[in-house]
Amino acid sequence: MENLSGKKIIIGITASIAAYKAIWLVRSLRKAGAEVQVVMTPDATAFVTPLTLSTLSNNPVHLEYFDAKTGEWAHHVNLALWADALAIFPATANTLAKMSTGLCDNLLMAVYLSAKSLVFIAPAMDLDMWKHPSTIKNLRTLEEYGHQIIYPGTGELASGLVGEGRLAEPEEMLQTLNEAFSGEDSVFKGKQVLITAGPTYEALDPVRFIGNHSTGKMGIEIAKDLLKRGALVHLVHGPISIEVPTHPHLKISPITSAQDLYNACIKEFDNSDLVILAAAVADFTPVEVSDVKIKKKEEVEGLNIQLKKTPDTAAELGKRKRDDQVLVGFALETHQEVENAKSKLTRKNLDYIILNSLNDEGAGFGHDTNKVQIISKEGNIQQLELSSKSEIAKKIGNYLEEQLSSTL
Secondary structure, three states: OHHHOOOEEEEEEOOOHHHHHHHHHHHHHHHOOOEEEEEEOHHHHHOOOHHHHHHHHOOOOEOOOEOOOOOOEOOHHHHHHHOOEEEEEEEOHHHHHHHHHOOOOOHHHHHHHHOOOEEEEEEOOOHHHHHOHHHHHHHHHHHHOOOEEOOOEEEEOOOOOEEEEEOOOHHHHHHHHHHHOOOOOOOOOOOEEEEEEOEOOEEOOOOOEEOOOOOOHHHHHHHHHHHHOOOEEEEEEOOOOOOOOOOOOEEEEEOOOHHHHHHHHHHHHOOOOEEEEOOEOOOEEEOOOOOOOOOOOOOOOOOOOOEEEOOOHHHHHHHHOOOOOEEEEEEEEOOOHHHHHHHHHHHOOOOEEEEEEOOOOOOOOOOOEEEEEEEEOOOOEEEEEEEEHHHHHHHHHHHHHHHOOOOO
């Protein structure tokens, strides 16, 4: 837990039977060298005592806006600005609702609303409360705010039911906090990175589309790796079924078509230091899209569809690229792989291109593994042998880290 040393962390504790787990978390953070302040809701004191937590944190526990005996003010703004991270562990359904709507009726909520730091939320509640539409909606809202949710596990609950809602173990929160502070010395620390992933779907009618087999896994793994290095990532992804991670430094823009992707990238490009175009974008889209489902006609043998080119996002970004920006493309080839990739790199003014070949077993769409070549604009080639896509993403990150140490 080397990344936690010297970090300033607020642990928010709410009124849940699982609050006892916060004792271990506070103790472990202190052992890792972090400075810890504890803020409790008044009802949380029924489950764990302030005396225990003040002893372990080596700081007074914050409960109320002021001390009724002395009149001393608990300055929530100063406390919030002090922190590098705010971790609410556990967070009840009531607290999630307050956070998502901005309701401020206790000191913890005042600290939360004043916080400029990373925010981590570990919900804990009974099964039916966890599954309620209002809880689901509140969680989605908090993720949109950029907060990281440490999702509960499945197990025996206080009600006697067995299911989801059990507070994550404190070790998981500890590891999450540690990872959040990784990449402190990385060239990507604080850099704005735009990544595209997944396929695009080009509509024929309200039901059918032209698409491809991209899962988006490679782009998402690259996003995960750069988040660990401290980057501020904006992920633009097409229709995918795999889970997209939550992270306080991750912004997500789901899109459908090549035009959608183009619009999203153009909007974000000027603010981006690094752009990695890993999406499998359709080259053509129907000229006309039917408003109703196209019916099969028995008297007609076939269907002719006129196509037009989609906007070329990579080429347009290449035209707009400044000297202080880095543009990385992907190429999926079936023949003359290196020649075609180099041509694309030059034509679109890329700095690097990452080449996939469908002739390599275990590489390309639909696999958990990949094998790629990274080609620089100087013509240098780095071969990355067949590995898991997460490992390939890490190696791509290492390569770019080394190459861009004096650029970004």
